[in-house]
Amino acid sequence: MSKLEKVGVSDGSDPELGSDGSLYKEDDFSQVYTEEQLNQQVEELAQSYGINQKKLMWKIDLWVVPPFCLLYFLSFLDRVNISNAKLYGLAEDLNLTGNQYNIALTVFFVPYIVFEVLANYCIKFVKPHIWLSTLILLFGGISIGMGFVTTFGGLVACRFLIGITEASTFPSIFYLLSTYYSKAESQRRFSAFFSCTALAGAASGAIAFKINDLDGVHGISAWQWVFIIEGAITMGCAVILFLTIADFPEESRFLNEDERAFLKRKLEILSGSSSAFEIKNTFKDVGKCFKDILIWMPALAYFGLIIPSYGYAYFAATIIQQMGYTAVSANQHSVYPWLCAFGLINITAFVSDRYKRRLPFAIGTSLMAIVGLAMVLGATNAPRVRYAGCFLTASGLYTSMPLIVCWAALNNGSHLRKSVGTAWQIGFGNIGGIIATFIFLAKDSPVYKPGLSTCIAAVVFAMLSMFGYFWALYRINNAKQTDAYRQKFQELSDRDKINAGDRNPRFVYLY
Template sequence: MDKVASRTSTDPEKHVDSSSVGSDQPIVNSELERTVWRKLDIWVLPVVTIFYLLSFLDRTNIGNAKVAGLLKDLKMTNQQYSIALTVTYVPYILAELPSNLLLKIVGPNLMLPAMLTLWGVVTTCQGTVKTYGGLLACRFFLGLLEGGVFPGLVLYLSFFYPRLRLQTRIAAFFSAASISGAFGGIMAYGIINLNGKHGHSGWQWIFIIEGAITVLFGLVSFFLLPSSPDTARFFNAEEKAYVKATLKADGAVGDESSDSFSWGEVGKAFTSIHVLLVGVVFFFSGVVLYSLAYFTPSIVVSLGYTAARAQLMSVPPFAVAFVLTMITAYISDRYQCRGAVTVFASVLCTVGFAMFLGSKNHHVQYGSLFLSIPGTYLMAPAISTWNANNAAPHVRRATAIAIGFIMTNSGGILATWLLGSLSPAPRYTKATKILLIFSVLMGLFATLNIVYLQSENKKKAAKRTTTPRAEEAAGLGDKSAWFVYSL
């Protein structure tokens, strides 16, 4: 596979200012190289990780609440539960593109903490509802406020890290989703013991306590997030210059004119073949991801465990998912093999769902979760990074990232019905068959994208051979030849 050439990584249609070549070229400095990324990993990455952990926890803890008595207390049917989940995703999807386009204009240091704080308030309010209608209202506003979080965080990290370092960091914060699956199960196990305290049921305390934690961290995060390398207080002037030069040489950022807003760049994202191919993978992945995120406690209950025990038994597969996500992210960054990791993830999901479908042994079915859950959770950072790596300048990248997550959450809508009212427990036969087919299709479309990108990179290599060395040094000639797609 071709590795991404950091020195010549500019966008195929991006206008490269030849005067920038040289002055913006980072001087290789091993000491700075170690220092700047370590500082970002210490000051920015943990905050982003907690953001996503709280986002995923507050969106999916309704699965724990369901097992703890939500449906009984609000007199809800399985169909109404699926509707409540669907209501979350409609505003969620609508918010993703506008949110990503506004992120740089408003400032991520203001927009992201404000979203976090407000959805924490909504989550807390969810714990006080007395009617099904009240739950629907809360789920709507939760989706509206959370919609821009995942695409916004991916875009935000691309402001700080070059392409070759991005997946490990995206995997680090996305692993918070698998941590939230484990952490949420442990918390729910403890919290439901508060059942009846101060007039609230155990499922209400899940929302109240976890929402309050989100509000508190949201307020603190206003003082933690820098908007860009320029405003990072932990960098000195030399380190800021080094990061900016590295990002510009890598093609992760451009100059002010190329990174300014353009509807044309929005349109190019929607017509890029590789964005569309990965978008299909995002959709199938979203169906699988949210099916498992929302229904793992219910699946474990269907295997014969009590509601309280199911909260704990859902923890180990998510813990394995965390470890495997980080290992594959390191491999993907080291060898630049986003597509290969995606295919590997689809194989894990395929085998996992085949085991669940083909066996009636509850131990085998529970064991299948150790394949399907890690498979879908390690895929998300791989395709997210793949998508972000291959789109620039800023507006096109922001749009491409938003498209990916619009597709993911469109898949989430289908997921809310698959294991809800369309495929009843305990076997979930119809749902498992569909998830098995989608797992195979994820690998197929990922393979198609690899083949397409390899073909495009060969065309670019041919163009580079016809460019005089002087023009290459100046960044002139056919600029599309300088952008090597990440495979």
């Protein structure tokens, strides 16, 4: 039987196996399995391979999640440290005027958005541990270079290059994570990784607070030391990440042959579709994905959340300083909302996985963010209330974002759809980062009414998009139970069936 006939899950005790240990069967979508039946099939599969599932999951968690956490911690650290450097005199030393600081923030997003889908396409041809560790080494070096720029043009050039090198990190990590975990296992792992953005935000403030003591050492200003020290740390960690970053499960270095085969078949059973790792996709295959509403709705939701999230990351320290703190104290106080966000991100993830629900938690945390933004906007004469609003804003936004990204990534069934879906969601969503850099203007200081009002509207838009995504999933789940849908799917070519991934009638969307 051809490998392209790999479409479903086993419904018998003697499944036909391919040469790579994968599961093959004739197309038969009339059989519907309960969650209990699917789990039983996985348990029988584990016994046949002699796999202890709990030990294997611990092994995967140890090898996969921590390196990605470190990778994105470094990535986000080098991305937002410019806000801390600004407090220490970057704008004054480079003679930035008007909106030049905002322009320097914006140019990062242009290549970051453009190269996301292409980067996820390339990662199938260059092993992830080589691809990602090389990019980390490069953007660490560029960050060091930012410490030595003397003009606005030099700053813009460095920000543009950082955008290119970081384009692959975020979507590629979500893409890789989605190939190791089932829908019910994923959120706490995704959020553990994503919570590193909160830790990076906290660390950026804490490092900047300590770096103030280096001001003038060797003739280098404190803002320059921010870039130099954090960039050097990133470059040093690149070597560690080269040795530890996990490749795709099918070619993973830390799994043995039986573990790779079991993991691949387990995820096929639980998802109801093949991973399609073996298929070499074309640009035409990529283009087909963009005709699907399920690729667009999560991207719109993420776009809505990105605007206030980057707005907060880039301007929170400045807002806190304008509450009456010195630059040094503002960097210190910017740490605590990030730490609060770190806790909420991980707690919510465990509860979300426990109840196997995404929408209620994404909506609830988005509402929290709206309340926080309203407090920062409305309490112009109450610094403590504004500061409390920073806690709610950071916690709500940075908890909601991994929920919507994980929700979409695990609802994409094949490698093709995971690759395109995660890259487009992150890439298109980051257009919001461009908006964020131009809604917090110096002339609107210290209230930033236009910026904060836009952020509140953006979160409302994100919530509406989440409801739209939920409704689309609900309708398709119901349609999959009809003979008309199954017949239409049967008419596809074998290759298209596999690339369709989650559109397989056996695949049940999570919401």
